[in-house]
Amino acid sequence: MDTVDHHIPVTVLTGFLGSGKTTVLNHLLRQPELNGVVAIINEFGEVALDHLLVEGSEDRLALLDNGCICCSVREDLIEALADLAARRTAGTIPPFHRVLVETTGLADPVPVLHTLMTAPGIVGRYRIDGVVATVDAVNGARTLDAHPEATRQIAVADRLLVTKTDLASADVPARLDALLAAINPVAVRHHVRNGIVDPAKVLDAGLFDPSARSADVVRWFEAASQAANAPHEHAHHCEGEHCDHHGHHAHDQGISSYSLIIDEPIQRDAFARWLDYVAALKGEDLLRFKAIVNVAEQPDAPLVVHGVQHVFHPPIMLDGWPSADRRSRLVFIVRGIPRQIIENTLCKFAAVSRASIQRSAA
Numbered sequence: 594m595d596t597v598d599h600h601i602p603v604t605v606l607t608g609f610l611g612s613g614k615t616t617v618l619n620h621l622l623r624q625p626e627l628n629g630v631v632a633i634i635n636e637f638g639e640v641a642l643d644h645l646l647v648e649g650s651e652d653r654l655a656l657l658d659n660g661c662i663c664c665s666v667r668e669d670l671i672e673a674l675a676d677l678a679a680r681r682t683a684g685t686i687p688p689f690h691r692v693l694v695e696t697t698g699l700a701d702p703v704p705v706l707h708t709l710m711t712a713p714g715i716v717g718r719y720r721i722d723g724v725v726a727t728v729d730a731v732n733g734a735r736t737l738d739a740h741p742e743a744t745r746q747i748a749v750a751d752r753l754l755v756t757k758t759d760l761a762s763a764d765v766p767a768r769l770d771a772l773l774a775a776i777n778p779v780a781v782r783h784h785v786r787n788g789i790v791d792p793a794k795v796l797d798a799g800l801f802d803p804s805a806r807s808a809d810v811v812r813w814f815e816a817a818s819q820a821a822n823a824p825h826e827h828a829h830h831c832e833g834e835h836c837d838h839h840g841h842h843a844h845d846q847g848i849s850s851y852s853l854i855i856d857e858p859i860q861r862d863a864f865a866r867w868l869d870y871v872a873a874l875k876g877e878d879l880l881r882f883k884a885i886v887n888v889a890e891q892p893d894a895p896l897v898v899h900g901v902q903h904v905f906h907p908p909i910m911l912d913g914w915p916s917a918d919r920r921s922r923l924v925f926i927v928r929g930i931p932r933q934i935i936e937n938t939l940c941k942f943a944a945v946s947r948a949s950i951q952r953s954a955a
C-alpha cells in the first residue's frame with residue numbers, strides 16, 4: 594500500500610492589517626529551506642503593491658488582488674491552487690513542494706481554512722500545514738479590541754509571531770503575550786523583528802484540526818460548514834466587504850479601500866508634509882496606508898511608505914523601480930475617511946495637481 598503523503602502542504606499566513614505578514618514572507622522566501630515554495634499573496638485594494646515588494650521570480654508568486662479570499666475572491670484561491678497543481682503536473686512550472694498563502698489583513702481566516710479543507714479541486718491535492726498569524730506589538734491590543742477578525746486570526750493560529758517588538762515599550766510584549774495566551778493557549782509564540790524568523794519555527798506545524806481548538810473556534814467552523822451546505826437563498830454576487838451571505842463574519846462595517854495613482858513626480862518635502870498632516874489628523878482611522886512614490890528629486894528609485902494606524906514607518910528608498918510603471922501609487926484602507934479629503938490634502942500639502950490624480954487602477 595502507498596503510504597506516501599502526496600498532498601502539497603499549504604501554510605496560511607494571516608494577521609491584521611500592517612502587522613508584518615509581507616515582511617515575514619519576504620524573509621522566508623529568501624531562506625534556502627524555502628526554495629521550491631510558491632507564495633500566493635492576497636491584497637485587498639484595487640491597486641496591488643505587496644507583490645512588487647516581495648523578492649521572487651514570477652514562477653514563485655501568484656497575486657489575488659482586489660478582494661478578500663475570505664469572501665469576494667474565494668473562488669480565485671481555489672482556481673489559483675488548482676491551476677498551480679495542474680501546471681506542476683504538466684511540468685510547465687518548476688516543481689514546488691509547499692504553498693504559502695498570505696491573506697489580507699482583514700480576512701476572516703475561518704472561511705479561508707474551511708475552503709482549503711473542503712473545496713473540490715483542493716482536497717486530495719493539498720493539505721493545510723499550519724496557520725501562522727502575525728501580531729503587531731504596538732497596535733495589537735488595540736486592534737483586538739476593535740476588530741473581531743484579528744481575534745479570529747489569533748484564535749486559529751498554530752504559531753503566533755509578535756512583530757515590531759523593537760517599536761513597543763518594554764512591557765507591551767509581556768502584556769500582549771498574556772492577551773494572546775488567553776485567546777489561543779495552544780499556539781506557540783515567537784517574538785520577531787523585521788520579519789526575521791527561523792523557517793523551522795513557522796513551517797511543518799502539522800495538519801490543521803479545528804476540533805482541537807477553543808470552543809469558539811469549533812463553533813466558527815461548524816457555522817462555516819452549515820453555511821457551505823445551506824442552499825443560497827439569493828444569488829447575488831458577493832461584493833466582499835459587507836456581504837454576509839456565506840454565513841461568515843463580515844468585514845467591519847465602515848471600512849473601505851481606495852487607491853490613487855499620481856502621474857507627476859512629487860516633491861519629497863511636500864510629501865513628508867502631507868504625511869505628517871494625515872497621520873496627525875486621521876491616523877486612528879487610517880487603518881493601512883501603503884505607497885510607492887515617484888520622488889521628483891530621485892526619479893530612478895521610488896520611495897516606499899507604510900502607515901499602520903497612527904504608526905508611520907520610516908520611508909524606504911528602493912534600489913530601483915520594481916516594474917516599468919513609474920507612477921506613484923497610494924493605497925488606503927480607512928474607516929470613514931472620504932477619498933475627497935485625501936485628494937484635497939494631497940493637492941494642498943503635497944503640491945500635487947488635481948489633474949494628475951487618477952482614481953482607479955489603470
Ligand SMILES: Nc1nc2c(ncn2[C@@H]2O[C@H](COP(=O)(O)OP(=O)(O)OP(=O)(O)O)[C@@H](O)[C@H]2O)c(=O)[nH]1
Pocket residue numbers: 608609610611612613614615616617643697698727756757758759760785786787788881898899901906
Ligand atoms: N520596526 C519594525 N517595522 C516592522 C517590523 N515588521 C514589519 N515592519 C514594518 O511594518 C510595515 C508593514 O509591514 P508589512 O509586512 O507590509 O505588513 P502586512 O501585514 O503585510 O500588511 P498588509 O498586507 O497591508 O496587511 C512595513 O513598513 C514594515 O517594514 C518590525 O519587526 N519592526
